[in-house]
Amino acid sequence: MQTHLVLAGSxxxxxxxxLLALAVILAVAFALARLAxxxxxxxxxxxxxxxxxxxxxxxxxxxxxxxxxxxxxSTLPYLQLLSQLGLVLFMFGVGYQFDxxxxxxxxxxxxxxAVSLSSVALPFALGAGLAYGLYPWLSKSELKxxxxxxxxLFLGTAMSITAFPVLARILAExxxxxxxxxxxxxxxxxxxxxxxxxxxxxxxxxxRASGPWPLARMALESALLLAALVLLVRPGxxxxxxxxxxxxxxxxxxxxxxVTGVLLTAAATDEIGLHAVFGAFAFGAxxxxxxxxxxxxQVPERIEQTSLLLLPVFFTVTGMSVDVSGLGGRGLAxxxxxxxxxxxxxxxxxxxxxxxxxxxxxxxxxxxxLLNARGLTExxxxxxxxxxxxxxxxxxxxxxxxxxxxxxxxxxxxxxxxPPHPPAPGRPSAVxxxxxxx
Numbered sequence: 001m002q003t004h005l006v007l008a009g010s011x012x013x014x015x016x017x018x019l020l021a022l023a024v025i026l027a028v029a030f031a032l033a034r035l036a037x038x039x040x041x042x043x044x045x046x047x048x049x050x051x052x053x054x055x056x057x058x059x060x061x062x063x064x065x066x067x068x069x070x071x072x073x074s075t076l077p078y079l080q081l082l083s084q085l086g087l088v089l090f091m092f093g094v095g096y097q098f099d100x101x102x103x104x105x106x107x108x109x110x111x112x113x114a115v116s117l118s119s120v121a122l123p124f125a126l127g128a129g130l131a132y133g134l135y136p137w138l139s140k141s142e143l144k145x146x147x148x149x150x151x152x153l154f155l156g157t158a159m160s161i162t163a164f165p166v167l168a169r170i171l172a173e174x175x176x177x178x179x180x181x182x183x184x185x186x187x188x189x190x191x192x193x194x195x196x197x198x199x200x201x202x203x204x205x206x207x208r209a210s211g212p213w214p215l216a217r218m219a220l221e222s223a224l225l226l227a228a229l230v231l232l233v234r235p236g237x238x239x240x241x242x243x244x245x246x247x248x249x250x251x252x253x254x255x256x257x258x259v260t261g262v263l264l265t266a267a268a269t270d271e272i273g274l275h276a277v278f279g280a281f282a283f284g285a286x287x288x289x290x291x292x293x294x295x296x297x298q299v300p301e302r303i304e305q306t307s308l309l310l311l312p313v314f315f316t317v318t319g320m321s322v323d324v325s326g327l328g329g330r331g332l333a334x335x336x337x338x339x340x341x342x343x344x345x346x347x348x349x350x351x352x353x354x355x356x357x358x359x360x361x362x363x364x365x366x367x368x369x370l371l372n373a374r375g376l377t378e379x380x381x382x383x384x385x386x387x388x389x390x391x392x393x394x395x396x397x398x399x400x401x402x403x404x405x406x407x408x409x410x411x412x413x414x415x416x417x418x419p420p421h422p423p424a425p426g427r428p429s430a431v432x433x434x435x436x437x438x
Contacts, residue, residue: 088263090311096300113191114353119368131154162193350368
């Protein structure tokens with residue numbers, strides 16, 4: 001007898017069909033992740049490409065309706081739920097890792113501030129201007145906003161992002177995670193992502209609000225939630241997880257508190273009208289590191305590993321909206337324009353600001369190359385924009401291709417700008433294995 005579930009009044013697919021689709025997704029992700037590592041790319045890039053290949057971009061070219069056979073449409077609502085869970089847990093990890101306190105010197109802080117602002121402002125301006133130019137080509141039936149303002153604000157924000165987790169992985173693999181270049185680039189990426197998420201939250205509020213009062217209400221509720229996280233939740237978690245408490249010392253309580261907290265905060269931001277990822281990021285940012293590291297330092301890593309298991313599902317759901325074969329002439333022109341604007345904005349903004357703050361030409365060039373990586377963080381933002389209806393599927397496809405290309409090119413370009421130095425005889429390599437991260 002086949003087991004059926006009911007979701008939103010509809011009958012679910014047989015359990016076996018859903019599990020088969022999940023097995024296909026994870027197997028493809030694992031195989032392409034290993035292949036990516038063999039060509040010196042982050043494993044997550046193989047998983048992203050695997051998700052795209054399981055969509056219409058590749059499978060629609062073959063006979064036999066492979067796309068619906070491997071991942072039946074009836075399984076997509078359930079895969080979507082799994083992907084959102086993985087995304088929420090992943091964004092908790094991004095928020096938890098948000099820390100630029102290791103840059104103590106005023107010179108480094110000035111450089112980080114200048115490079116971060118410049119490499120956010122210039123891509124934002126180029127992206128917004130490009131959106132106005134591309135607006136006549138967008139499919140108005142897929143847009144949920146009137147006029148080009150929403151697409152312009154969103155595209156500017158999406159152009160401004162840097163993939164902090166992928167950047168950390170690239171630096172660690174090349175032994176640059178403790179290098180001054182690595183510290184500055186990671187700090188810049190953290191600041192840029194924080195600024196981009198703040199701007200994106202404002203864009204979501206503006207786009208979703210139907211008038212002055214709903215706009216004010218969403219802004220007020222968002223501010224109240226953020227204040228509650230900083231003033232109430234963070235001290236409360238610090239007290240609850242303090243090693244001096246009689247119940248402290250085990251991982252079960254910490255794990256339950258953190259997972260429950262991130263899900264509740266994500267649900268709160270979703271209820272406000274923002275995306276759930278905002279709440280997950282904010283909760284991770286306010287989680288008390290000192291108490292967690294003292295009582296259960298392995299818990300954040302466990303949550304991260306759970307998210308990494310589910311992220312291939314997110315990549316596949318994303319890949320279902322990507323159709324490279326259906327771009328056409330205008331779509332290819334969109335892709336080229338997006339790629340040029342993204343690379344020019346990030347590299348020029350970072351290189352120029354770094355040179356003005358005293359960085360040598362080679363270091364400034366390397367910094368521009370590193371901050372041009374988009375990776376998974378870009379896909380998260382693009383999915384928010386597609387759900388908002390501020391971009392159509394063709395521009396979504398062009399932006400996904402830009403995210404993939406800019407991340408794939410980072411490693412080879414960095415190798416040319418900053419070739420790795422071989423370790424001294426008798427000394428081990430500086431590169432240490434790190435966890436897979438998106």
